[in-house]
Amino acid sequence: MVLSRFWLVIFISSIVFVIFSLFSGNSYTIDHVLNGKKDDPILISEKYIDQIPAFIKDSINKSEDKTFIVNRDTLNADSTYVYKNKVVKIFSGVQKSDGLLPTCKSTLLDLILPLMAYLAFFCGLMELLIISGVSEKLAKVLSPVFVKVFPSIPKNHPSISYMTLNFAANFLGLDSAATPFGLKAMESLQEINPEKDKASDAQIMFMCLHASGLTLIATSIIGYRAAAGASNPADVMLPCIITSFIGTIAAFLIVGIKQKINFKSASLVIGLMVLIAAIIGLLMYVNHLDLIGKNYFTSNLSALILVGIIVFTLIFSFIKEKKFTDANTTVYESFVVGANNGVKTGVTIFPYVLGMLVAISLFRNSGLFEIISNWIAFAFSNMGVNKQITDALPVAMLRPFSSAGSRGFLIDSMNTFGADSMTGRLSSIFQCSAESTFYVIAVYFGSVNIKNTRYALQTMLLVDLICVITAIFVASWFF
Incomplete structure (x- = not known):
């Protein structure tokens, strides 16, 4: 009985928190919770290429794979900018475990x-x-x-x-x-x-x-x-x-x-x-x-x-x-x-x-x-x-x-x-x-x-x- 209740608490509280984070704007997407894999980068935003800083835009255009990685703080995860289909996907951090x-x-x-x-x-x-x-x-x-x-x-x-x-x-x-x-x-x-x-x-x-x-x-x-x-x-x-x-x-x-x-x-x-x-x-x-x-x-x-x-x-x-x-x-x-x-x-x-x-x-x-x-x-x-x-x-x-x-x-x-x-x-x-x-x-x-x-x-x-x-x-x- 205790194990069942504990399992339900973990399951339900996690789902509620995921939904709350999505609608409160703390998370951009919840797809990683369902389909992501451990150590995959987490998508935090999407912007049109004209909306990103000029130096990042120029770096993306010069890159063969249309990807640019910003390493501003060695103690934290890098931000990765990937340009595809007129949209720049911004990733930051990595997934802690499989979805x-x-x-x-x-x-x-x-x-x-x-x-x-x-x-x-x-x-x-x-x-x-x-x-x-x-x-x-x-x-x-x-x-x-x-x-x-x-x-x-x-x-x-x-x-x-x-x-x-x-x-x-x-x-x-x-x-x-x-x-x-x-x-x-x-x-x-x-x-x-x-x-x-x-x-x-x-x-x-x-x-x-x-x-x-x-x-x-x-x-x-x-x-x-x-x-x-x-x-x-x-x-x-x-x-x-x-x-x-x-x-x-x-x-x-x-x-x-x-x-x-x-x-x-x-x-x-x-x-x-x-x-x-x-x-x-x-x-x-x-x-x-x-x-x-x-x-x-x-x-x-x-x-x-x-x-x-x-x-x-x-x-x-x-x-x-x-x-x-x-x-x-x-x-x-x-x-x-x-x-x-x-x-x-x-x-x-x-x-x-x-x-x-x-x-x-x-x-x-x-x-x-x-x-x-x-x-x-x-x-x-x-x-x-x-x-x-x-x-x-x-x-x-x-x-x-x-x-x-x-x-x-x-x-x-x-x-x-x-x-x-x-x-x-x-x-x-x-x-x-x-x-x-x-x-x-x-x-x-x-x-x-x-x-x-x-x-x-x-x-x-x-x-x-x-x-x-x-x-x-x-x-x-x-x-």
């Missing part, structure tokens, strides 16, 4: 189809893990801890192994693997959900822990920083781990208090201590490496582990081939069945993702998001917050809505202020410290047709806020 119709197309072609391919492959592997008995053994090993965190889940339930693989993939920055494992976990949890259209306690806990984004190897962030010319691309790795870890603990405590979980359980404390020890051990190892060593380690560890999972699954399935025979199937046929289920899951979540991304597209292109973010930045600056921090806030604000959008702001902030600036580093921490909340909600709950997400959205947004505040303190401490 409504291109978003519909790109959601299918650039997001859902690749996601379906990932789902097909990893769901095929999951089917092998299930039939070979690996998932059952993993669930038995981890049940003592998981039944404390998820008391409504029966001991040794298959969802435990799926959630474990999802968390592990997230820790290692393996987004392409984390999503299929997570969707499989949601499907498994849905099987024991007594109210099929309402999120269960276990599903909410899983979603909030997943969305808190605990990442040990921030491979993509390191890559972006290296491309931007950072002197030490991996210098944000420790702040990212600390921020995402605090966000994960906050999510666990908030949901745990709501669900009245026993935090004093010995198995739970031991599990938490093991996780903390693993993080500290990793940090100590990475910290003693030089720059090349850090880059080599972070770029190869995740890939090696993913390859290791694939190889282990195939070899173990071959060893346990008799189990496949007993199930009246083969290893390959089981993989195909699992892959087919992955494709079906991709088809199921498409409408949910489409609806959310179209609303976000309208929100950004309407100009409403920019106004709100400017207000918040202005409020923070008046409170005495460092300008380098307020310059990074657009990344934090857009992150819950769109990973691609916030990534664009991240790259822009590093290009504008420098990858080694406080703004560039803080933007990097914002980007890797949490998930895209609304996208995750749409994908995961949409995959099992849950309409009532209960308190999941509010909790995830609160955790996002905690991550933002933590990132600011951690960045100020380190840099």
Whole structure:
């Protein structure tokens, strides 16, 4: 219910603001909101050639393509004058994201189809893990801890192994693997959900822990920083781990208090201590490496582990081939069945993702998001917050809505202020410290047709806020 209302508010307010801007004269056209593409110039006016300044008119006439670009202020977008059919079109600024119709197309072609391919492959592997008995053994090993965190889940339930693989993939920055494992976990949890259209306690806990984004190897962030010319691309790795870890603990405590979980359980404390020890051990190892060593380690560890999972699954399935025979199937046929289920899951979540991304597209292109973010930045600056921090806030604000959008702001902030600036580093921490909340909600709950997400959205947004505040303190401490 909350998600539905929030979606309606974003959608309707954006449309109202677009119409108001058009009739108030603040916008010349709304075509870019519907048909424009990201980074396209925005049309702000049209004039007859005799109505423009003489020096621009002369420059247009001398130009072979009848185009003239004015660069008066290097801090702002250029104005471009294009002469065609007796009219000079004036463009200024660029579009922040794809318009409504291109978003519909790109959601299918650039997001859902690749996601379906990932789902097909990893769901095929999951089917092998299930039939070979690996998932059952993993669930038995981890049940003592998981039944404390998820008391409504029966001991040794298959969802435990799926959630474990999802968390592990997230820790290692393996987004392409984390999503299929997570969707499989949601499907498994849905099987024991007594109210099929309402999120269960276990599903909410899983979603909030997943969305808190605990990442040990921030491979993509390191890559972006290296491309931007950072002197030490991996210098944000420790702040990212600390921020995402605090966000994960906050999510666990908030949901745990709501669900009245026993935090004093010995198995739970031991599990938490093991996780903390693993993080500290990793940090100590990475910290003693030089720059090349850090880059080599972070770029190869995740890939090696993913390859290791694939190889282990195939070899173990071959060893346990008799189990496949007993199930009246083969290893390959089981993989195909699992892959087919992955494709079906991709088809199921498409409408949910489409609806959310179209609303976000309208929100950004309407100009409403920019106004709100400017207000918040202005409020923070008046409170005495460092300008380098307020310059990074657009990344934090857009992150819950769109990973691609916030990534664009991240790259822009590093290009504008420098990858080694406080703004560039803080933007990097914002980007890797949490998930895209609304996208995750749409994908995961949409995959099992849950309409009532209960308190999941509010909790995830609160955790996002905690991550933002933590990132600011951690960045100020380190840099």
